[in-house]
Amino acid sequence: DAGVIQSPRHEVTEMGQEVTLRCKPISGHDYLFWYRQTMMRGLELLIYFNNNVPIDDSGMPEDRFSAKMPNASFSTLKIQPSEPRDSAVYFCASSFGSEAFFGQGTRLTVV
């Protein structure tokens, strides 16, 4: 298995534009997590799914953020409209059991 795959690796966009981040979890994993990491706030859980169902989205900062998991092999995190304060590294992780496996992250810069 190639591990958790995220795309794009880097994204630079202008304020107000829509941004879509993509994630393919490890096959067979039943949990999928979206995290955001910044120097100031560290790693923050935004939302997680169990068997494609959103369980806890209390970490989603605002209505501008939304996430979907239409099937077991794909998830998206969308920001619309994007703002400069959304600039961060966004990680997707999946797990089956206690260990979470992370993708390489998407480095988002909103200018």
Add this chain to the structure above:
Amino acid sequence: RKEVEQDPGPFNVPEGATVAFNCTYSNSASQSFFWYRQDCRKEPKLLMSVYSSGNEDGRFTAQLNRASQYISLLIRDSKLSDSATYLCVVNRDVISGNNRKLIWGLGTSLGVNP
């Protein structure tokens, strides 16, 4: 107060030194505990789980103190390649449900110098 707290460091030590990190957690319902390692501009990776009886993996030893609500990581004979950020993670699983929430510390930065 954050639910999981770590000393951010940085800890700068010479090669061969022994270094220890502590992490405190505030929620006594926490079920399981982990140390992750994150290299610069990379994703976090599991270093080791932390068991009640303590556990060792080569040069790394993890301890859990439930009464005082802290976990520790000890690195012996440190190597240059140990330079990274070490993240303390606490899992608030709800055993009867499908709720799984990993709470992350901000990390402790370690630099090992030649």
